[in-house]
Amino acid sequence: RKEVEQDPGPFNVPEGATVAFNCTYSNSASQSFFWYRQDCRKEPKLLMSVYSSGNEDGRFTAQLNRASQYISLLIRDSKLSDSATYLCVVNIGYKLSFGAGTTVTVRA
Amino acid sequence: GAVVSQHPSRVICKSGTSVKIECRSLDFQATTMFWYRQFPKKSLMLMATSNEGSKATYEQGVEKDKFLINHASLTLSTLTVTSAHPEDSSFYICSSETNTEAFFGQGTRLTVV
Numbered sequence: 001r002k003e004v005e006q007d008p009g010p011f012n013v014p015e016g017a018t019v020a021f022n023c024t025y026s027n028s029a030s031q032s033f034f035w036y037r038q039d040c041r042k043e044p045k046l047l048m049s050v051y052s053s054g055n056e057d058g059r060f061t062a063q064l065n066r067a068s069q070y071i072s073l074l075i076r077d078s079k080l081s082d083s084a085t086y087l088c089v090v091n092i093g094y095k096l097s098f099g100a101g102t103t104v105t106v107r108a
Numbered sequence: 109g110a111v112v113s114q115h116p117s118r119v120i121c122k123s124g125t126s127v128k129i130e131c132r133s134l135d136f137q138a139t140t141m142f143w144y145r146q147f148p149k150k151s152l153m154l155m156a157t158s159n160e161g162s163k164a165t166y167e168q169g170v171e172k173d174k175f176l177i178n179h180a181s182l183t184l185s186t187l188t189v190t191s192a193h194p195e196d197s198s199f200y201i202c203s204s205e206t207n208t209e210a211f212f213g214q215g216t217r218l219t220v221v
Contacts, residue, residue: 008149032208043114043201043212044152087151089210096210100151 003027004090006099013078013106020074021102023088032091033064033071037084038101044087047073078106111135112204114213121192121220129187129216131202137182138204143175146199146215158185158202192220 006023013019025033033050048055050062050071061074075082083106088099111134121127131141139160144152156177157165164177176188189196201215 004151034209036210041199041215041217043215044210045212046209049208091208095154096205098152100149 003092003097004088004099006088006102008100008102010103010105013104015078015080015106015108017078017106018074018076019078019104020072021086021104022070022072023099023102024068024070025088025090025097026069027090027092028066028069030090030092033062034089034096035060035062035071035073036087036089036098038087039084044098047086075104078104080106080108082106112138112141112202112211112213114202114216116216117214118217119219121218123193123220124191126188126190127192127218129189129200129202129218131185131187131213133183133204136204138185139182140204141179141185142203142205142210143177143185143187144201144203146201152201155187158187160185189218192218194220196220 004025011019035047036044037047038044048057050064054063059076063072085101085103087101090097113132115130141158143155146152154167155170158177158179160179166172179185197220199217202213203210
């Protein structure tokens with residue numbers, strides 16, 4: 001079983017829509033969780049950390065469910081510029097493990 | 109945040125040649141850097157951990173003689189793909205990481221023809 005698994009998508013949504021997707025992780029000892037954004041042929045960049053209580057950053061909301069070992073990302077009022085691949089990242093010991101990414105395409 | 113600079117961003121080389129990729133930490137000293145490769149629509153796969161002043165630690169299945177890593181200073185780590193073949197074509201990216209964040213270089217797209 002992969003350490004971090006994501007629905008690859010793609011999620012094709014119109015502007016203004018809400019889109020949400022999850023990521024599951026296998027190691028219950030994982031302590032830190034993140035969402036990174038990766039644009040085509042570019043390096044990943046930190047979008048937001050995910051805290052136990054859930055957290056929000058503008059139109060983006062992240063949730064952590066330790067019991068079921070998944071994290072989620074919700075994007076409200078999506079913009080064309082939100083089109084990207086979103087990587088779920090989990091800290092396992094000294095390493096960061098990356099999911100394969102969920103592709104989101106926002107259309108006009 | 110920390111800045112990591114990777115060079116070159118793109119390289120095309122002939123089969124059998126070697127390619128060196130540099131990764132520099134610009135505003136901090138990095139005793140450890142990580143090298144990943146990423147195939148299209150796939151996740152970042154850790155290849156090796158580069159340790160300043162000592163040997164790199166390679167992940168299982170990564171040939172250390174194929175992918176030479178040198179971390180000679182606190183600001184520079186290099187990855188050399190030796191005797192490159194078309195199957196080595198990929199996106200290679202370095203990072204410096206804490207437990208809470210990864211700072212990536214811009215990545216190198218290698219195409220071996």
